[in-house]
Amino acid sequence: MAVKIFRWKAIGPLALLLVIIGVLLWLFAEPVAKDTSEEVGTELLGTQVDIGKLDIIADEASVDLRALQIADPFNPNKNLVEASEIRLKLNPTALAEKKFVVENFRLSGMRFGTDRKTPARPVEGDGFAPQALRSVRQWSQQFDVPILKLTPIDTIKQLVLNPTQLTTVQSAQALAARADSARRALDQSFQQLDVKGTVDTARTLVERLRTTNPRQLGLDGTRQAIEDARATLERLKDAKKRVETLERQVKGGVGALASGLETLDEARRKDYAFAKSLLQLPSFSAPEIGEAFFGRVSIDRFQQALYYTELARHYMPPGLLPREDPGSQRLRASGKSIRFPKERAWPKFLVQLGQMDLAIGGDSPLRGAYEAAVQGLTSDPWLYGKPTVVRTSRTAEGSAIASIDVRAVIDHVRPDRVKDSASARLRGVKLPSFTVPGLPFQLRPGTGSADLTFALRNEELSGRWSIGSSQVTWALDSTGKKLNDLEQLVWRVVSGLKELSVDARVSGPLRSPKLAVSSNLDRAIAQRLEAVIGEEVAKAEKMVRAKVDSLVAAKVEPVKRQVSEVRTQAEQRLAVERNRVDDVEKQLQAELKRLTGGLVPEIKLPKIGL
Amino acid sequence: MTFTRPLAFRIPPFRPVDGPHYIPPMFALLKLIQSIIKTLHSDGTPGQVAAGMALGAVLGLTPLMNVHNLIVISLIVLLNVSFGGAMLGWALFVPVGFLLDPLFHSVGLQLLEAPSLRRLWTDWYNTPLIPYTNFNNTVVLGSVVGWLAMAVPIFFAARWGVARYRATIGARVQQSKFYKAITASKAYNVYRLFKPE
Numbered sequence: 001m002a003v004k005i006f007r008w009k010a011i012g013p014l015a016l017l018l019v020i021i022g023v024l025l026w027l028f029a030e031p032v033a034k035d036t037s038e039e040v041g042t043e044l045l046g047t048q049v050d051i052g053k054l055d056i057i058a059d060e061a062s063v064d065l066r067a068l069q070i071a072d073p074f075n076p077n078k079n080l081v082e083a084s085e086i087r088l089k090l091n092p093t094a095l096a097e098k099k100f101v102v103e104n105f106r107l108s109g110m111r112f113g114t115d116r117k118t119p120a121r122p123v124e125g126d127g128f129a130p131q132a133l134r135s136v137r138q139w140s141q142q143f144d145v146p147i148l149k150l151t152p153i154d155t156i157k158q159l160v161l162n163p164t165q166l167t168t169v170q171s172a173q174a175l176a177a178r179a180d181s182a183r184r185a186l187d188q189s190f191q192q193l194d195v196k197g198t199v200d201t202a203r204t205l206v207e208r209l210r211t212t213n214p215r216q217l218g219l220d221g222t223r224q225a226i227e228d229a230r231a232t233l234e235r236l237k238d239a240k241k242r243v244e245t246l247e248r249q250v251k252g253g254v255g256a257l258a259s260g261l262e263t264l265d266e267a268r269r270k271d272y273a274f275a276k277s278l279l280q281l282p283s284f285s286a287p288e289i290g291e292a293f294f295g296r297v298s299i300d301r302f303q304q305a306l307y308y309t310e311l312a313r314h315y316m317p318p319g320l321l322p323r324e325d326p327g328s329q330r331l332r333a334s335g336k337s338i339r340f341p342k343e344r345a346w347p348k349f350l351v352q353l354g355q356m357d358l359a360i361g362g363d364s365p366l367r368g369a370y371e372a373a374v375q376g377l378t379s380d381p382w383l384y385g386k387p388t389v390v391r392t393s394r395t396a397e398g399s400a401i402a403s404i405d406v407r408a409v410i411d412h413v414r415p416d417r418v419k420d421s422a423s424a425r426l427r428g429v430k431l432p433s434f435t436v437p438g439l440p441f442q443l444r445p446g447t448g449s450a451d452l453t454f455a456l457r458n459e460e461l462s463g464r465w466s467i468g469s470s471q472v473t474w475a476l477d478s479t480g481k482k483l484n485d486l487e488q489l490v491w492r493v494v495s496g497l498k499e500l501s502v503d504a505r506v507s508g509p510l511r512s513p514k515l516a517v518s519s520n521l522d523r524a525i526a527q528r529l530e531a532v533i534g535e536e537v538a539k540a541e542k543m544v545r546a547k548v549d550s551l552v553a554a555k556v557e558p559v560k561r562q563v564s565e566v567r568t569q570a571e572q573r574l575a576v577e578r579n580r581v582d583d584v585e586k587q588l589q590a591e592l593k594r595l596t597g598g599l600v601p602e603i604k605l606p607k608i609g610l
Numbered sequence: 611m612t613f614t615r616p617l618a619f620r621i622p623p624f625r626p627v628d629g630p631h632y633i634p635p636m637f638a639l640l641k642l643i644q645s646i647i648k649t650l651h652s653d654g655t656p657g658q659v660a661a662g663m664a665l666g667a668v669l670g671l672t673p674l675m676n677v678h679n680l681i682v683i684s685l686i687v688l689l690n691v692s693f694g695g696a697m698l699g700w701a702l703f704v705p706v707g708f709l710l711d712p713l714f715h716s717v718g719l720q721l722l723e724a725p726s727l728r729r730l731w732t733d734w735y736n737t738p739l740i741p742y743t744n745f746n747n748t749v750v751l752g753s754v755v756g757w758l759a760m761a762v763p764i765f766f767a768a769r770w771g772v773a774r775y776r777a778t779i780g781a782r783v784q785q786s787k788f789y790k791a792i793t794a795s796k797a798y799n800v801y802r803l804f805k806p807e
Binding site: 004005006007010011013014017021093096097098099322327328330332333334335336337338339340341342345346 | 673689733739
């Protein structure tokens with residue numbers, strides 16, 4: 001019996017199965033898309049993303065998002081942005097290629113920095129965003145922000161220092177070991193030099209030639225004597241080369257030891273600072289006071305800007321090479337999904353144009369004219385060919401917020417010219433209060449202005465954050481702790497100030513940037529502190545230096561002598577070896593000249609470079 | 611002319627949950643075992659069973675929720691292969707798939723990163739509908755390629771195994787109480803629709 005290939009009667013059930021799948025897709029597409037969008041958004045941004053409702057409008061190729069909330073990754077109790085409705089018009093052709101191209105979007109009810117009803121869940125795991133968040137937090141820890149210590153001078157009784165804690169002592173011990181090692185290496189090198197044997201042979205030859213007369217030797221005997229002299233001169237030449245090589249080694253080794261001595265001076269300066277920190281001496285240096293007051297809060301602003309820049313650099317890479325992304329989560333291994341961008345094709349993600357232009361009137365504190373635009377936000381900037389531009393502005397004279405002007409340009413089009421820059425200019429905004437690290441003071445800047453500019457060109461960072469206010473108030477910590485004399489002094493200075501002007505700058509390579517903070521408070525506080533405690537602090541610093549010197553000298557001086565001895569001995573031994581070779585060489589040359597005085601010109605003497 | 615409803619649409623009458631004929635979900639596994647045992651004994655030639663197993667293996671070896679598996683299920687239903695064999699192949703190769711995932715990832719990654727294939731992948735990636743197959747995922751591509759490589763050996767091994775089973779212990783198993791108990795249930799009549807002819 002022939003076996004049939006097709007099972008025609010199963011077409012009906014199969015069609016039914018496909019219909020059921022279609023119905024299930026239709027029924028569950030929106031909730032699945034909503035959950036997936038929340039999940040993907042949360043993973044991409046590294047912060048909780050909530051969508052109240054998602055409607056798919058198939059006939060318009062649109063998606064309607066309602067009650068969108070994106071939590072602030074740096075403050076789980078706040079929303080970074082909240083929007084009551086976003087209508088995304090998608091490109092159906094791109095969608096057929098599984099690409100998400102937003103031709104335009106309309107946005108309404110957008111608010112920034114709103115309070116959350118429930119704190120956002122921290123995003124954990126190995127996704128890029130959590131890693132970036134951890135990295136920028138680590139980055140922000142590298143700044144050595146001083147804490148203003150206002151310990152009364154009269155509490156400084158004595159300084160107890162353990163010599164093993166001092167960098168100079170550790171460095172001196174290490175240098176002594178290196179000097180010993182260098183001495184042993186040099187001894188070994190001198191032994192391997194083997195100049196003595198060559199010199200003794202040459203000297204014996206010289207003695208023998210001195211007693212010979214060329215007339216008695218005859219032609220063959222003289223020729224043999226000359227050849228012996230030439231061969232010995234060659235050996236002397238080799239010995240001389242060995243001495244020169246050793247001389248270079250000695251110079252290198254002794255030079256390294258000398259630079260080691262220089263690092264001891266640097267280590268001693270660090271030890272002064274370390275010992276001073278143990279005493280917790282108050283600083284009256286204006287830059288240090290500025291950093292102590294506003295360093296940490298400035299770094300917080302820069303780290304936020306850096307976080308979003310890092311996300312942009314990861315999700316918007318330049319160039320046209322294939323890119324790896326983690327595969328979607330499933331019970332099986334996720335693997336990696338690789339994107340293959342192609343010229344003149346759609347990017348994987350693109351917001352061609354998003355605009356918001358509206359005005360809120362009446363007495364609402366939100367009244368004003370709003371304008372926002374996002375252009376060219378894409379996963380493949382090279383395909384789009386132009387930088388991404390984000391622009392938001394609001395103008396409303398006399399309202400709670402007078403004006404906001406935010407601009408950002410993300411230029412990842414060319415791999416050799418990656419540049420991200422953002423600027424935010426806020427006028428008439430209520431500036432957040434913050435406490436001064438290490439002091440029981442709280443600064444309430446009131447309404448004022450704030451500016452932030454941030455740029456990252458390849459790996460070169462530059463940023464500036466400034467705030468200004470003329471309505472500053474100060475409050476003491478609510479713990480009711482009694483202020484000491486110095487704290488009272490600083491309190492008197494700051495509490496009389498109604499104006500505030502802070503300027504913080506960060507610049508340099510991304511891996512090791514420099515922070516500089518200045519404010520109008522610095523000089524005022526520094527002058528008052530110097531007038532009151534300057535003399536006492538100077539005395540305490542002198543005591544610190546003396547204490548460190550006394551502990552360090554016992555370790556450093558022997559090492560200095562040891563290094564000097566190694567250098568002197570090596571140079572003396574080198575000079576001795578060099579002179580021995582030179583002397584015998586001269587003598588041999590003289591004998592050779594005497595021997596060749598009456599010979600035919602074809603006998604050429606070897607040339608030795610001296 | 612009398613209209614006879616196809617067997618597939620004979621929906622059993624509603625029965626109360628605690629009624630005597632109610633089959634709890636945990637019996638699903640039992641049903642599967644029943645279909646597999648029946649397959650081994652009588653449903654189709656060894657070749658049909660083996661072809662079903664080779665096709666069913668893809669459901670176990672590759673991540674299930676992918677477009678290619680919809681095509682494979684359609685083939686299992688439409689082609690005159692053993693449906694039970696396909697279920698057996700699926701059940702057998704699910705753990706194999708999990709075990710081989712690292713290997714599939716590695717194979718998929720090498721293929722997707724091969725410079726000579728980049729143009730092909732780029733064309734596919736930018737062609738409508740093809741990206742929905744998730745071919746650009748290392749595990750999906752690696753497992754499909756792995757299945758393609760294993761399908762023919764699976765077919766021949768399964769055909770030999772089924773033939774040997776029927777020739778040796780098949781008759782004894784058929785007489786066992788276990789087999790009779792398993793095959794006694796009538797809940798699997800739907801399955802007969804896919805019985806090879």
